[in-house]
Amino acid sequence: MAPSDKTYSVPLYTTSNGCPVSNPNAMIKMGKVGPALIQDHHLIDLLAHFDRERIPERVAHAKGSGAHGYLEVTEDVSDIVSADFLNGIGKKTALFTRFSTIGGEKGSADSARDPRGFAIKFYTQEGIIDWVNINSPVFFIRNGVQFPFLVHTQKARDPQTNLKDVNMYWDFLCNNPESVHNTMIIFSDRGTPFSYRHMHGFSTHTFKWVNKEGQFHYVQIHLLTDQGIKNLTNAEAHALQSDDPDHAGRDLHEAIERGDFPSWTLYVQTMTPEQAEEAPFSVFDVTKTWPHKDFPLRKFAKLVLDRNPENYHAEVEQSVFNPANTVPGIEPSADPVLQARLFSYGDTQRYRLGTNFTQIPVNRPLQAHCPFQRDGAVCVNGNYGSVSNYPSSFEPLKYRVDATNNEAHEKWASEAISFQWGATDLDFEQPRVLWEVYGKTRQQEALIHNVAQDIQGAKPEIQKRVMEYFSKVTPEISDRLSEALQK
Ligand code: HEM
CATH class of the missing domain: 2.40.180.10 (Catalase core domain)
Structure with a gap:
């Protein structure tokens, strides 16, 4: 049986292979003024792990x-x-x-x-x-x-x-x-x-x-x-x-x-x-x-x-x-x-x-049982022992019924097309309602203030396009934004 992985609760300091280290602050050297020795496994073990402490941060939502x-x-x-x-x-x-x-x-x-x-x-x-x-x-x-x-x-x-x-x-x-x-x-x-x-x-x-x-x-x-x-x-x-x-x-x-x-x-x-x-x-x-x-x-x-x-x-x-x-x-x-x-x-x-x-x-x-996905780097789950690594005699499992109603609505039959879902007037209707709602809670002022603060350092042509962008919702936003920028 593998030893418990709770070694962190043992108050003895060791290298990662479990060898006791008497002084974690000491290095093995050629005398007091000589160079360090590569046989100092504690030093190499510690530095090598430190060098790999970071993993890639999430490409989005990193914090x-x-x-x-x-x-x-x-x-x-x-x-x-x-x-x-x-x-x-x-x-x-x-x-x-x-x-x-x-x-x-x-x-x-x-x-x-x-x-x-x-x-x-x-x-x-x-x-x-x-x-x-x-x-x-x-x-x-x-x-x-x-x-x-x-x-x-x-x-x-x-x-x-x-x-x-x-x-x-x-x-x-x-x-x-x-x-x-x-x-x-x-x-x-x-x-x-x-x-x-x-x-x-x-x-x-x-x-x-x-x-x-x-x-x-x-x-x-x-x-x-x-x-x-x-x-x-x-x-x-x-x-x-x-x-x-x-x-x-x-x-x-x-x-x-x-x-x-x-x-x-x-x-x-x-x-x-x-x-x-x-x-x-x-x-x-x-x-x-x-x-x-x-x-x-x-x-x-x-x-x-x-x-x-x-x-x-x-x-x-x-x-x-x-x-x-x-x-x-x-x-x-x-x-x-x-x-x-x-x-x-x-x-x-x-x-x-x-x-x-x-x-x-x-x-x-x-619980998971997917023995056909096995091996690969850092495999620590026992790798399904001797269970077969290809499906041989599994019964197909009808777990629960799949969606059946209104097949027409989700029945796809089409040729492959290149499609970009562009903007239409409909896209400004809900934002227009939101602007009215903001009027009841001082959020109109907040929106104008926050956008103005953000774009004050932008190029004039970008500021102009931001006005056009919001004027599609209502010209009131762009007018008030323009005023706020001039203050
Ligand atoms: C095509 C659009 C999108 C793509 C390609 C995408 C892709 C990604 C990627 C690659 C990550 C990092 C995941 C990781 O490293 O584990 C991530 C994180 C995240 N995404 Fe998206 N995303 C998209 C849209 C959205 C939308 C629309 C939402 C919410 C409705 C959303 C919510 C999240 C959340 C909450 C996280 C953080 C998850 C965590 O805490 O680990 N994403 N996204």
């Missing part, structure tokens, strides 16, 4: 904080979803959550103006499902292929100067006017949440929930904070960037340490395939919200975070979330941004952590 918790089903949703972990009032499922900003590097400030990631990994009896949410109900792009361009312009640095570039940032948004809905959210005070505890989460995309009869609904998930929404002003967020760049991670950790466990109430919006046909916008358009009056929120669960990680690198840095990880009863929709995501996460995680990243404890399903 983050995590916590463990659970989901508890509070209402019966068996009529719309067959997923085991959502069936049975009172059923609890362990989970791990990672909050993040999108654009900043690993050491960047938590208070940056940016959407926040709110990724959740559920350890269900039917495997792992990840809900890789953000705190905004809409996203900047709706052509999945554009994500690298979005990240290059919003996060990456100029190829020559290595400086962030406000011109590139706004150039991209203006070239893709369907982004204006999310831009208006991120440049309101909602773009700088007071903490991770005080913001909502959204699936943002449409998914499909399939019930036990095989009927599906399109759904969107809302996680509404029980702590109440609280945001920072631009000035407060700027001050925190230098005073306490880790403020949101600190707030989360300290709240959990003092037993003030943050929680969210979960709701689902549902749409039948027939309603989707009638809706004035595409159900696959991630730049649109579903009006609550037509598609009311239906409560179904409570999410609680009640345990801090023991070790940041092991549990938070090495955690992976992938929208392709799902369980029977929950399926992706044809949203083209979601479809692109289904490839990207597993791919980057194989690069970031190596082929066997699902063997890392935080990523491990409660």
Whole structure:
């Protein structure tokens, strides 16, 4: 039997191969003034591991904080979803959550103006499902292929100067006017949440929930904070960037340490395939919200975070979330941004952590049996012993029915086409309503102030295009922006 891996609790200091070291501060040298000797295995072992301490940071969402918790089903949703972990009032499922900003590097400030990631990994009896949410109900792009361009312009640095570039940032948004809905959210005070505890989460995309009869609904998930929404002003967020760049991670950790466990109430919006046909916008358009009056929120669960990680690198840095990880009863929709995501996460995680990243404890399903995936670097799960490495006599498993209703709606028959989903007038209708809503809460002033602050250093032609961009929502925004810039 292998010795326990809990060697860290033994108060004896050893090299990584377990050899006791009497003085970790000493080196083996040719006399007091001579050179070091390569036979000093402790020195070589220590330095070689140190040299490899960093793993690649996430290409997006590099700065983050995590916590463990659970989901508890509070209402019966068996009529719309067959997923085991959502069936049975009172059923609890362990989970791990990672909050993040999108654009900043690993050491960047938590208070940056940016959407926040709110990724959740559920350890269900039917495997792992990840809900890789953000705190905004809409996203900047709706052509999945554009994500690298979005990240290059919003996060990456100029190829020559290595400086962030406000011109590139706004150039991209203006070239893709369907982004204006999310831009208006991120440049309101909602773009700088007071903490991770005080913001909502959204699936943002449409998914499909399939019930036990095989009927599906399109759904969107809302996680509404029980702590109440609280945001920072631009000035407060700027001050925190230098005073306490880790403020949101600190707030989360300290709240959990003092037993003030943050929680969210979960709701689902549902749409039948027939309603989707009638809706004035595409159900696959991630730049649109579903009006609550037509598609009311239906409560179904409570999410609680009640345990801090023991070790940041092991549990938070090495955690992976992938929208392709799902369980029977929950399926992706044809949203083209979601479809692109289904490839990207597993791919980057194989690069970031190596082929066997699902063997890392935080990523491990409660049970898994996939002996046809074996070997590879750092394989530590026993590698399925002598179990056959190809399928020979497995019975096909009809686990649960697949979606069957309204096949016409999701029956694809077409030739391959090159398609870019361009902007139309429809894209400015919801932002126009949002502008009116902002009028009731002083967020019109916040939006104007925050955008003006951001573009004041941009080139005049970019400033002009930003005015045009917002004037498609209403000329009132560009007029007020123009005034604010002249002050
Ligand atoms: C085509 C569009 C997108 C692509 C290609 C993409 C790709 C990625 C990649 C490569 C990562 C890093 C993953 C890792 O290293 O483990 C990431 C992180 C993340 N993405 Fe996306 N993304 C897209 C859109 C979105 C959207 C629309 C949302 C939310 C609705 C989202 C939410 C997140 C979150 C929350 C994380 C951080 C996960 C964590 O905490 O580890 N992404 N994304």
